[in-house]
Amino acid sequence: MASNGAPPSRPPSSSGEDSVPILPLRNSVLFPMSVVPINVGRPRSVRLVEDLLGRERALVGVISQRSPEIDEPTFKELYTIGTIARVVKVIRLGPSNYSVVLNGLGRFRVKNIVALEPYMRAKIERIPESLVRDVELDALGTGLREATREVLQLMPNLPRDTAGILDNVREPGALADLIASNFPQAQASVADKQEILEAFDVKARVRLVLAMVGRQLEVLRVKKEISSMVQEEMGKSQREYILRQQMKSIREELGEAGEDDEIEELRERVRRAKVPAEVEKVVKKQLGRMRSMAQQSAEYNVTRTYVEWIADLPWSKTTVDRISVQEVRRCLDEDHMGLEKVKKRIVEYAAIRQLRADKKGPILLFIGPPGVGKTSLGRSIARAMGRQYERIALGGVRDEAEIRGHRRTYVGALPGRILQALKKAGTKNPVLVLDEVDKMGVDLRGDPAAALLEVLDPEQNSTFQDHYLDLPFDLSQVMFLATANNRDTIPPALFDRMEVIEVPGYTRTDKLGIAREFLVPKQLSAHGLTDERLEFTEPGIATLVDHYTREAGVRGLEREIAAVCRATAVKLAEGNAVIEVVTPEHVEKVLGPHKHRPEIAEHHLEPGVATGLAWTPTGGEILFIEATKMPGKGNVVLTGNMKNVMQESATTAVSFVRSKAGDLHLDPEWLKNIDLHVHIPKHGTPKDGPSAGVTMFTAVCSLLLGCPVRSDVAMTGEISLRGRIMSVGGVKEKLLAAHRAGIKHVIIPAKNRKDLEDVPQDILDEVKVTLVHAMDEILPLVLEPPRQTSVSTPPPLA
Structure with a gap:
């Protein structure tokens, strides 16, 4: 134009x-x-x-x-x-x-x-208008006239004499102007009509109007096809309804209505479920078989249960996602305190879901100690997205049929837990939390973790087949979240399908905030109390955190708060009008003496005792390693329920001390006439892992040199026979454990420097962290002079 x-x-x-x-x-x-x-x-x-x-x-x-x-x-x-x-x-x-x-x-x-x-x-x-006529112009005019007449036929609301006007206008240019002037503005804008007005060449003008009419004709044809399809579908449904009503009347006349009422009801339920065509074909076949069975037969009941399961599953019912990054962030902040990196990753996950047209995405796996809010994170995500929430507990599951269901040939067969959760949720796009995936077992009945491979694979779960249904069910719209305490016990193939989000333990500051904002109001409401009857003070909550709990999560803290609330509830139930304030003295009166001493630095360690740090599925812990000697023949005894890897670390530490006896001012044959015993208390708990190597080396050197280890120092690191200190895992959890125990100085491998980025700054402000590369750097940092003599700290190893 x-x-x-x-x-x-x-x-x-x-x-x-x-x-x-x-x-x-x-x-x-x-x-x-x-x-x-x-x-x-x-x-x-x-x-x-x-x-x-x-x-x-x-x-x-x-x-x-x-x-x-x-x-x-x-x-x-x-x-x-x-x-x-x-x-x-x-x-x-x-x-x-x-x-x-x-x-x-x-x-x-x-x-x-x-x-x-x-x-x-x-x-x-x-x-002036050109009135020259030729064959091409006449053909264009005829085509325009016929196309316009067809458009008018597809628009039944126009007056009857509209089509007659086309025959009265013979000039193609005037015909084009007439049609363009009457074209609705929805199909032709002012700019389009102006282009036609400025087309002085009659052939060009007719072609422009012909193209406009052609577009409108195509739109009307598509509308007519859609209308015909809808009417045909409605006619088919009406016809089926009339035939069923007639069939029902015939059966009532024959006295057979009671037998088929149940089958017709099942048919109607399946129809309302809007099952796929493949499933509808199977259902029709099963309903046809039911007509020829006696209602008292076992096979009839098995088939009826099968069809009922198909009718109850949410084949087409979904909830509308209202994914908003701001809403997800708000819900997470309302339900959880701290966990900033975890919240950031979940917000990123929600942002991708908001931008992508399809619903596929990674399977999130929350790994962390108990009581840190892994399961409740899933509930917060479901609330923020407006989806239904269901939880599947997998701890102790050993049977593959728990996931995939049983074959219908078995007595009492049922679908697996996945389809049972979908039926309970009532939609095909809920948030499903697979709890404790690290605690599944394997026995003769199969491996449930292997059965989860198809469920948790975004490329395969769109055609998931349960053994009971034996029909494909689309799980691609389900948001799967998994939780675990220990990544080492998750099968590698299953672990590979999930994206790991570490949920670490809480710091002391976090626990104080969680208790104040979440736990105290929750327990007051659960015990029928108000803050007017029982007021928790900051020093009282701090006493509960410091002296009655030592954990990564807050479950134990919640139990102690509940115990304080119960004591007041009993007094009120007995008719006493009490108003109590939770102070440190009140906590000790209700809960008894302190269960934990926060300052381990008060202890004076004897020579041969060193403090280490260990990672466990329940969070970080401190670990005391003891060494002693006695007359003997050079035997090394290891006790404390050590597993193979930790035993090898102890043997490596002893061998390194023997190889460096000259540098340590020891007799080269110091082990010839003694037996060395290395022990780790709490031998009822199995212990394994290479990270205690540094602590074992320090304990043996402390014993042989007669120099005690500083009580405010803890250490972790794997050692080698060459004297190198190698990186370990769980640095954040170990530093949190050291902070809880009152340790002021922690020694870690230099190769773990990058892990300090995940440690909260308030922990790093209170705990000094020293990075070491080799074992000869350790003894000057941790050993004190002998108490009996004035011998100085031994020199570093050569």
């Missing part, structure tokens, strides 16, 4: 110039040979119309605006091609409102601007 008003081709010669008033049109285009009423209300246009009163049959130039938003346009805002029109009639509608009936006569071009006030006026050049 020539948007600047210039014609696409050289117009015919002008027939002279005239000065005429100009009437701008806001949302329409006036074509030649058309009669159109136009409402006039803008000041300039009103002045023009009032000047034309009593001068019917006067000429006026009508030009369309480029932008309808401009209220009082100038000539810059108008096209340069318009239609010269004769005023047929002027009707006064109000004080400043008129209706003008205009009859388009022909096209013109603006040559010179004459005036803008009191109304627009310009000199124009008339553009």
